[in-house]
Amino acid sequence: MTSPIRIVHYVNQFFGGIGGEERADTELLIREHPVGPGVGIARALGERGRIVATLIGGDNYFTERMDVARSAALEAIERYRPDVVIAGPAFNAGRYGMACGEVCKAVTETLRIPSVTAMSPHNPAVSLYRRSTYILPTGESAASMPHILPRLTAFAHRLAIGDAIGPAEREGYMPRGIRGIILDERSAAQRAAEMLKAKLTGEPYQTEIPVEVFQPVSPAAPLQDLTTATIALVTTSGLVPRGNPDGFKSMNESRWATYPVKHLDALAPDEWEPIHGGYDARFARENPNRVVPLDVLRELENEGVIGRLHADLIVTVGVGTPVEVCQRMGEEIVDELHRANVSAAIFTSN
Amino acid sequence: MQLDVGTFPINSIVFDHHTRLDGDTLRINRHELIQMIQEDPCIERAEIELAIPGESTRIIHVCDAIEPRIKVSGPGVCYPGLMGPVDTVGRGVTHRLGGMAVVLSAEYPRLIETGVGAAHEAILDMSGPGALGPIAHTLNLVLVLALASGYSQGDYNRAVQLAGLKVAHRLAQTTEGKAPPLRRRYELTPVDTTLPKVVYISQFYTQLNLPAPYLTWYGMYITDWMPLWVHPNEILDGALIPGAVGGDAVRPSSWEYVNNPIIARLYEAHGEALAFLGVIVHRTRFEVFEEKQLSANQAAKLAKLMGADGAIVTWIGAGNAFIEGMLTVQALEREGIKTVFMTYEHGGQEGWEAPLMFTVPEADAIISVGSLDRAITLPAVERVIGGDELCLDPEASGERVPAAGELRLPWRLPIASGIDHWGFGRLTCIEY
Amino acid sequence: MAKVMEASGIPVALITALTTLAKDVGAPRIVQGVRIPHPCGNPALPSDRDRAVRRRIVMMALKALQTSVVNPTSFVDPSVLI
Numbered sequence: 001m002t003s004p005i006r007i008v009h010y011v012n013q014f015f016g017g018i019g020g021e022e023r024a025d026t027e028l029l030i031r032e033h034p035v036g037p038g039v040g041i042a043r044a045l046g047e048r049g050r051i052v053a054t055l056i057g058g059d060n061y062f063t064e065r066m067d068v069a070r071s072a073a074l075e076a077i078e079r080y081r082p083d084v085v086i087a088g089p090a091f092n093a094g095r096y097g098m099a100c101g102e103v104c105k106a107v108t109e110t111l112r113i114p115s116v117t118a119m120s121p122h123n124p125a126v127s128l129y130r131r132s133t134y135i136l137p138t139g140e141s142a143a144s145m146p147h148i149l150p151r152l153t154a155f156a157h158r159l160a161i162g163d164a165i166g167p168a169e170r171e172g173y174m175p176r177g178i179r180g181i182i183l184d185e186r187s188a189a190q191r192a193a194e195m196l197k198a199k200l201t202g203e204p205y206q207t208e209i210p211v212e213v214f215q216p217v218s219p220a221a222p223l224q225d226l227t228t229a230t231i232a233l234v235t236t237s238g239l240v241p242r243g244n245p246d247g248f249k250s251m252n253e254s255r256w257a258t259y260p261v262k263h264l265d266a267l268a269p270d271e272w273e274p275i276h277g278g279y280d281a282r283f284a285r286e287n288p289n290r291v292v293p294l295d296v297l298r299e300l301e302n303e304g305v306i307g308r309l310h311a312d313l314i315v316t317v318g319v320g321t322p323v324e325v326c327q328r329m330g331e332e333i334v335d336e337l338h339r340a341n342v343s344a345a346i347f348t349s350n
Numbered sequence: 351m352q353l354d355v356g357t358f359p360i361n362s363i364v365f366d367h368h369t370r371l372d373g374d375t376l377r378i379n380r381h382e383l384i385q386m387i388q389e390d391p392c393i394e395r396a397e398i399e400l401a402i403p404g405e406s407t408r409i410i411h412v413c414d415a416i417e418p419r420i421k422v423s424g425p426g427v428c429y430p431g432l433m434g435p436v437d438t439v440g441r442g443v444t445h446r447l448g449g450m451a452v453v454l455s456a457e458y459p460r461l462i463e464t465g466v467g468a469a470h471e472a473i474l475d476m477s478g479p480g481a482l483g484p485i486a487h488t489l490n491l492v493l494v495l496a497l498a499s500g501y502s503q504g505d506y507n508r509a510v511q512l513a514g515l516k517v518a519h520r521l522a523q524t525t526e527g528k529a530p531p532l533r534r535r536y537e538l539t540p541v542d543t544t545l546p547k548v549v550y551i552s553q554f555y556t557q558l559n560l561p562a563p564y565l566t567w568y569g570m571y572i573t574d575w576m577p578l579w580v581h582p583n584e585i586l587d588g589a590l591i592p593g594a595v596g597g598d599a600v601r602p603s604s605w606e607y608v609n610n611p612i613i614a615r616l617y618e619a620h621g622e623a624l625a626f627l628g629v630i631v632h633r634t635r636f637e638v639f640e641e642k643q644l645s646a647n648q649a650a651k652l653a654k655l656m657g658a659d660g661a662i663v664t665w666i667g668a669g670n671a672f673i674e675g676m677l678t679v680q681a682l683e684r685e686g687i688k689t690v691f692m693t694y695e696h697g698g699q700e701g702w703e704a705p706l707m708f709t710v711p712e713a714d715a716i717i718s719v720g721s722l723d724r725a726i727t728l729p730a731v732e733r734v735i736g737g738d739e740l741c742l743d744p745e746a747s748g749e750r751v752p753a754a755g756e757l758r759l760p761w762r763l764p765i766a767s768g769i770d771h772w773g774f775g776r777l778t779c780i781e782y
Numbered sequence: 783m784a785k786v787m788e789a790s791g792i793p794v795a796l797i798t799a800l801t802t803l804a805k806d807v808g809a810p811r812i813v814q815g816v817r818i819p820h821p822c823g824n825p826a827l828p829s830d831r832d833r834a835v836r837r838r839i840v841m842m843a844l845k846a847l848q849t850s851v852v853n854p855t856s857f858v859d860p861s862v863l864i
Contacts, residue, residue, distance in 0.1 A: 131702070167780040178782040179701040181720050188692060188773030189611035192662050192717045196690040197623050199715055200546040200660045208718040208778060209695060211709040217785045219810035220793040223847045231847075234794075236783070249743055251668070251763070279637075280559040283820040289836060290823030293797075296833065296840045306844065316783075325703065330786025337792055344847045346840065347784045349798040350818050637818040638864075639800050670818065673803060708803055 005049030005160035008077050009038045010087040010103045012096045016056030024095075026058030028072045037089065037149060044153035049160065053080045055103075062099035069099070070106050077107055083160035089118035089148050092140045094125065101129030108133055114159035116173075118152050126174060134165070135174045225307075229343040232310035234333065236318025236349045237291040238276030239267070239284060248275045248317050254325045256316035256333060261309070266295035276317050279350040291348055310342050318349055351440045352537040353424075353583040356530025357448040363400055363489050371524035376447065378491070383517050387493065392509035394498040399735045401453070401490040405476045406732040409492055410740050410753050412472040412766040413454040413594035415485045415603035416514045418447040420522035421587065428522070429515050429588040431569020440583025445525040448532070451488045451605045452521070454514045454594050455736035456495040458506055471740050472597040473728065473757070474766040480728040483767020484774045485605055492735050493517060504561030510594040514604075536583050538628065541621040546659040548624045550582070550612050551649055551682075553675055555635035555667040562593035564601065567631070574641075577632045577649040579656065582613045590631060599722065599768030600668050606767065611774050612662055612692075627656050634674040635667060642674050650681035660688045666771045668722070668763075669707075676710045683712040692717040694769050695779050699725045699760070705779070719770040720777035726765070728757040784809045795843035795857070797821050805854040811846040813839060814858040824864060835862045 013019055013026040015036040034042040035054040042051055055076055062069040077085060085107045087100035097119045104115035109132065118136040119125060126135055136155060138148045151172065158165065167182065168175040184191065191208075198205040223229050240248055246257045261267075267288035274284040274291065289295045292313060301309045314333055337345065359374050366377035380398045387396040401407045419428040424442010427434030453474065475481050476490070493513055497506055556563040556572045565572045568589050584590070591604040613629065620626040632649050636642045653661055661682050665675040675691060682689045695705035695718055705718070731754055739750040742757070742764055751757070762768040770777055784794040788810050798804050799815040815821025816835065824835045838859045846857040 165782075167782055169781070175781040177702060179695055179697040179705055179721065179779040180782045181701075181724060181777060182780050183776045184778050185776065187611065187776055188717050188719045188770060188778060189615045190773070191778075192612065192690050192692050192773055193615040193619055193623075195715050195717060196548065196660050196662055196688070197619070199688045199690065200548075200624070205715060207714055207716045208780075209693070209705050209716040211706070211711065211713050211716070217789040217808060217810065219851045220788045220791045222793055222850045226844060226848060229847075231844075234783075234787075280557070280819040282559060283823070283825045286825065287823060287829070287832070290820040290825065290832070293822040293836050293840050296822075296837045299837070300840065300844075325698065326783050327786060330783035331790075333783065334787055334790040334792065337787070338790070342792065344793045345784075345787055345795070346843045346847075347787075347794050347796045348815070348821055349796060349800075349804075350821060637799065639802050643802070670800065673800070708806065710806075 002161050004047065005083040005157060006052045006081065007041070007049060007156060008053045008055060008080050008082040008085050009034065009041065009051050010055045010057065010073065010085065010100060011036050011038065012099060013056060013058045016054070018056060024058045024060035026056065027061050028069065028076065029056040030076055031056065037145060040145070040149040041086065041153045044150045045157065048157055052082060057099055059095035059099060062102065063095045066102060070102055073103050074106050074110055077113070078111055082113060084156045085113055085115040086152060086156050087115065087117040089138050089145065089152065090123060090125070091138055091142055091144070092120040092123055094123060097123040097125030101125040101133065104133035105129055116152065116156050116159060118148050121174060130174050131176050136172065137174055223344050227304060228307040230308040230310055230341060231297065231306050232314060232337055232342040232345045233292055233294060233297065234314040234345050234347045235292050236316055237274060237284065238315065238317035239272055239274050239288055239292050240315055242271055242273050244273065244275055250275050250317065253317040254329070256314060256329050258312035258314050258336070260311060261294055261313045262311040264294060265298050267292060276350065291350065293348070297346070310340060351581050351583050352535065353440050353586060354443045354533055354535050355586060356443060356445045357532040358445065358525050358528070358530055359448040359532065360450045360489055363450065363491060369520060369524060371528065376450065376521065376524065378521070383520065386516060386520065387495070387513045390509050390513065392498055392501050392505050393495050393513060395496040396513070397494040399492045399494060401476050401492055401735060403476050403487045403489070407476045408731040408734045408753060409453055409455055409474040409490065410471065410734060410736040411455045411457045412474050412597040413456050413510050414514060414592060414597050415451040415453045415490070415605040416518045417451055417605045417608050418518040418522035419588055419608060420445050420519060420525065422526060426587070429591065431566065432512070433515055433519055436568045438584070439587035439589055440581050444587055445522060445530060447522060447525070449488055451485050451490050452514050452518045453485070453490045453492045454495065454510055455492055456497060456510045457737060458503070459497065459499070470596055470598045471742055471764045472766040473740070473764050475728055475731065478729050479726055480765050482765055483770065484609070485603055485767045488605070494736050502561060507562035507593045507595055514594060536586060536617060538626055539621065541625045545623070545625045547627050547657050548616060548660045548662070549627045549630060549653045549656060549658040550616055551630045551632050551653065551661055551663045551678060553632040553634050553663065553665040553678065555671040556633055560595065562595050564595055565590065565592050572633050574636065575633045576645060577630050577652055579652055580629045580631045582617070582629050585610060585613060585629065597766040599763045599765050600666055602666060602771055603767060606772065606774070610772050612664060612772055624660070627658055632678065634665065635671040636674070642677055646674055646677035646681045649678050650685045650687065653682060653687055654685045658687050662690050662692065664692045664772055673708050676708055676713055680710040680712045690715045690717060692719060692773055694719050694771070695721045696723045697721050697779070698723050717773065718779045719773060721779055722763065722769055723761050726759050726762055728759065730754060730756045793847045795846040797839060797843055801856050805856065808854055810851050810854055811849070812854060812856045813843045813846055814856060814862070815839065816862055816864060826864070838862050
């Protein structure tokens, strides 16, 4: 029998009994007892624990003055030393959902206290916070309160006692976007045969990896005048100075580097080497310009076709790099290019 | 094509004066085998060690693992082309030693430094978190080979492979004249014509720039071939196996090729839930998109012409070989062939990131066998076979670390049999 | 990464042999490269003709940078293909 758990519960001005939309500016209030839905949580909890404090925050206070609100909430929560923090349920209320998500995220990341909230799957806060806390799905309105409170309480209790939480579908929380490795009962070959049988006979089956659809981007406006443009050369070919001074790995590399090329008319084979585990490197070794066309760009610069070739070559290794690492590297490279007033880029990929 | 495979389960291996099979104990004259291996001038010195599942033992510089198989009746030989003539195999009677493998350990000189040709370390732990694949659970007879200097990469690959095949053959010979305790018949018998017809498409990459482009078919290196129609029994008799270029996680061992679980499952279901038509052996990693597309289209065409209603597609490799996998799934579905695709995932070290690099909308039935990307720590071990040090990152730091110590791997690539390409095991991924 | 750069206002000409892949991923300006290991060259040719191929590909990339695009668009100079 574990000792009773301590819970801090966050609600908004409405569920906190302060008032409606007109009181959305309410700054953080603290009550040392259950309030609103907290009463239902306390009842479901019974002897197993108690709500030691309820934090009430106005929806506008939280979303418009988020830094202030977050600090205030963290400071209050830290004082009460809870084993778990519950926020909401927020149902489909967008600002309330954001506040719940932000409280949970702050508490889990900064104070390392587990947290759980609940809201409609359509609440815009879900996509922003699902990775930072646990979000249980509710109906659209407070009519589903009696249904969610026992589940929310039970989940919070498990978090508080350190129970391991399993995969999303089994445990009933919204998928957080983490792919975890587990052992199935059946071998993968057996599951493949069974999935094929189901597919062939028209029976339902569920793919184990849902297929992503890549989002398109709005293309940048085209260059107006090549002759005044500064063009940067960027490559994922892993072409680095001989000796690999930055120690790039041949695969699964998450860093990028710049190497000065201002003084070069072409890339010489004895000065550069390709570090990349995904293509046959000998052609690049013989003539690095075949993966990074510096020779031709310098020629075009000398002819006045382009204004300038950017002084540095930007390099990373493009094999086995997850999409989100590419995103982060892309953002960092963009900062560099903006800083250097680069107008456009030629990007080579293997 | 009727093939009876007789299995002699091996539950212990003992070094002795004579090489022979004694019930389920394999007795081996180490000296005889070492002499045989050392006849090859490429091999300066050979040692033979035994590694048992569950031990705190680590085998390093793994090049391949071979299951002893021998044909006792019927045309051809097991591992045809390499161990004998290229007569079509898959018929007659083949004997195998079950539950064991001949593991090759050799450190290749760094003749090819960077890019896809560079040798990568492959580590086989017999216990602990690194004991991921089937060859961590077999009784492993390890041939530790020191290579003589002055030969080419191709010479070394061939020498190491043949050493393994010859030892495997010598061991399998101990079953001659004996009745196998277990027998199984593999035959694509005519079945109820209303059953859905299924083809297995096995994709694998070969690297054209290497002297040993990784895989051979009847001993011939597979270069930029188009897809090939094959009887599954040919694979069971070892017609398709890798050269000993290095057994990291994206290069399954010969042992795994002859024990392919998809082929086993489809044979089991043959005549009951489906009609197993055959196998398409599909070489990948073409370097031009149109060639990838052509190869995918041709595989789908073959399947269609053979009357397939459904297909299971597996692939091995990393990087752009995956594109052929997806394109093949797409081409099959467009031909009306219902397809299941088996693959590992990426997802980064913690599982946040995208599981797949490239997808097609038609890939709606995917089996996941876990992740390549997750970091894994191999604990310190009591014994190492194959050397004292290893280099995990030859192209970056080139740093050599003690092989017996704890090894923090940023991903699973250096683990021999570390990715379950064909579904031997139960690892998978699920969303948290 | 090229998409991130485009989204920030920097036009990017992506030279790759795998143009269909680039299109599926949504890169806006895609320039046909020769082959995966040598997108900007043809090692089968003598070096001056290899360089001429490279120049044609780079000129095509520069053209892509000056072209207004809406959806992923391929820019191909057929003479560079093997």
